[in-house]
Amino acid sequence: MAAAPRCELCRARAAPLRCPGCRLTRYCDVSHQRTDWISIHSHICHLLIPVLGPQPCFHSEKDRKHGKEQLLRRQESLIAVALSTAQGFVWSGQPLEAIPAALQALRFSSRVFGSGSTQLVPIYLLLAEASTGEHCQHGNAGKGAGRLRQAAKYLSQAQWIVLQTPDCSAALQSKLHRGLGLFSAAEGNLDQALYHLANDVSSLWHDWLLSSLHRHQQVLQAQAEASPFSEEEEVIEDRMTEGRREEGTRMLRAVLKVREQGPLQHPGETARALHALAMIHYLGLDLAKAQEVGMKAFDLAKQLPQQDSLETIGHLLELINAQLSHTT
Numbered sequence: 001m002a003a004a005p006r007c008e009l010c011r012a013r014a015a016p017l018r019c020p021g022c023r024l025t026r027y028c029d030v031s032h033q034r035t036d037w038i039s040i041h042s043h044i045c046h047l048l049i050p051v052l053g054p055q056p057c058f059h060s061e062k063d064r065k066h067g068k069e070q071l072l073r074r075q076e077s078l079i080a081v082a083l084s085t086a087q088g089f090v091w092s093g094q095p096l097e098a099i100p101a102a103l104q105a106l107r108f109s110s111r112v113f114g115s116g117s118t119q120l121v122p123i124y125l126l127l128a129e130a131s132t133g134e135h136c137q138h139g140n141a142g143k144g145a146g147r148l149r150q151a152a153k154y155l156s157q158a159q160w161i162v163l164q165t166p167d168c169s170a171a172l173q174s175k176l177h178r179g180l181g182l183f184s185a186a187e188g189n190l191d192q193a194l195y196h197l198a199n200d201v202s203s204l205w206h207d208w209l210l211s212s213l214h215r216h217q218q219v220l221q222a223q224a225e226a227s228p229f230s231e232e233e234e235v236i237e238d239r240m241t242e243g244r245r246e247e248g249t250r251m252l253r254a255v256l257k258v259r260e261q262g263p264l265q266h267p268g269e270t271a272r273a274l275h276a277l278a279m280i281h282y283l284g285l286d287l288a289k290a291q292e293v294g295m296k297a298f299d300l301a302k303q304l305p306q307q308d309s310l311e312t313i314g315h316l317l318e319l320i321n322a323q324l325s326h327t328t
């Protein structure tokens, strides 16, 4: 038996109600049905039938191909309607109404393009903007803080995709910065949310840098094996671009600043941000800075109950020292 259908809006509760128009979308109660109708469902109810309803049976390869293309086009136009509806609500100062529409766009976009596609970035940014705007309008503690945390999650998803896409367009990157800026500008109970965003951002950079460093090591090793006596400057193909390095440095410095002023002190997370910064300096061949920041991370990591990060940071310091002795 198939799993019991869940409510279209909250995705949490069982859904005994069914939309009489499409007979495909289900809700837990009338209020969720109404909220979804106002935000997006009234615009896409009729569009859903050919996309989610039973698909025709094709008899020839040509028909099948045509049917597939048609389905794709229908899904794309559904995404476009959902996205422009959500954007319209945000522009007209109704962020709360924008959220179900934007979530609908997100759902179809991940189906069509995949969950790591840059097509999702503008949608995550819109969701973050809607959640932040909702916080500003109803910015009392509690619900508002929850919305800001949600906004922080959407922003880090957007950033994650951008980080995973080396040839990501400058336009999309600046869209991301605008999103992060809007978020920082939100007034009210910001410290906590900023703190969470800082942690998300620093853990993304940390993981991403660790894998870059790993690749860097592999390339160095391959080169050493190929020509052990070569004195040439090594050229690392996938070395971080200068722009990305600068962005990482800026982000991590901001994270460290938030951590300094933050409400809580977790040396483990500060050590992680310092470790990430040291890796950026190392990959950018700024060895003196890498050593300085790396030592700070190492000293902090020594105080932690878990020693696994100590080893990784120690390894980085060895690499830095080896390079330093090589160059002087």
Ligand SMILES: [Zn+2]
Pocket (backbone or CB within 6 Å): 007, 008, 009, 010, 011, 012, 013, 027, 028, 029, 032
């Ligand atoms: Zn519901």
Ligand SMILES: [Zn+2]
Pocket (backbone or CB within 6 Å): 019, 020, 021, 022, 023, 024, 025, 041, 045, 046
């Ligand atoms: Zn419907």
